[in-house]
Amino acid sequence: DAGVTQSPTHLIKTRGQHVTLRCSPISGHKSVSWYQQVLGQGPQFIFQYYEKEERGRGNFPDRFSARQFPNYSSELNVNALLLGDSALYLCASSSQGGYGYTFGSGTRLTVV
Amino acid sequence: SQQGEEDPQALSIQEGENATMNCSYKTSINNLQWYRQNSGRGLVHLILIRSNEREKHSGRLRVTLDTSKKSSSLLITASRAADTASYFCATVVSFNDYKLSFGAGTTVTVRA
Numbered sequence: 717d718a719g720v721t722q723s724p725t726h727l728i729k730t731r732g733q734h735v736t737l738r739c740s741p742i743s744g745h746k747s748v749s750w751y752q753q754v755l756g757q758g759p760q761f762i763f764q765y766y767e768k769e770e771r772g773r774g775n776f777p778d779r780f781s782a783r784q785f786p787n788y789s790s791e792l793n794v795n796a797l798l799l800g801d802s803a804l805y806l807c808a809s810s811s812q813g814g815y816g817y818t819f820g821s822g823t824r825l826t827v828v
Numbered sequence: 829s830q831q832g833e834e835d836p837q838a839l840s841i842q843e844g845e846n847a848t849m850n851c852s853y854k855t856s857i858n859n860l861q862w863y864r865q866n867s868g869r870g871l872v873h874l875i876l877i878r879s880n881e882r883e884k885h886s887g888r889l890r891v892t893l894d895t896s897k898k899s900s901s902l903l904i905t906a907s908r909a910a911d912t913a914s915y916f917c918a919t920v921v922s923f924n925d926y927k928l929s930f931g932a933g934t935t936v937t938v939r940a
Contacts, residue, residue: 751928756932759928764927772925798859806870808928817873819871819872820870821869
């Protein structure tokens with residue numbers, strides 16, 4: 717079975733640009749969460765979606781938005797990129813609640 | 829802010845030795861999970877311990893949880909070079925709160 721798939725693997729953007737990151741959860745998993753991991757730190761929660769509804773949002777500005785599609789895949793959008801948005805963005809899927817998260821390999825975003 | 833804090837920040841051991849790392853957290857929890865991360869890529873779920881459990885084992889891993897002290901420990905026995913990675917604890921406050929709150933991690937280096 718395929719794991720959690722994230723695309724792209726790496727990308728470089730310029731300050732002020734917009735970026736869209738994509739995530740496909742494990743088949744059957746209806747919950748998708750997004751995390752930001754800055755170098756040297758632990759992941760920080762950004763969003764959680766379940767059955768296409770937002771269930772939680774972390775302490776991130778409105779420049780960050782996300783959505784979940786009918787097939788449970790998800791997109792994370794970041795507008796007006798700042799240098800501080802450079803990080804590894806991780807997607808995690810789960811079949812139930814706060815148990816059994818499976819993470820993707822992440823998207824490494826560099827803002828220059 | 830991060831819920832969990834790992835100690836030590838870094839650990840270097842010889843192959844075959846045991847590695848122990850600790851995690852402290854601030855609020856009562858539903859469960860606590862340990863993850864491994866190799867070279868800044870995706871997180872791998874290692875073990876989950878519920879708030880009503882005190883100890884769990886999985887292969888060479890042993891996790892303890894002391895809810896009175898709000899702390900957990902991860903023991904890796906008979907370490908191998910492949911155990912070289914960063915290890916994170918993550919807490920879930922309640923079953924209906926899907927958010928994982930991570931600490932800053934412990935970097936473990938296993939020397940051959």
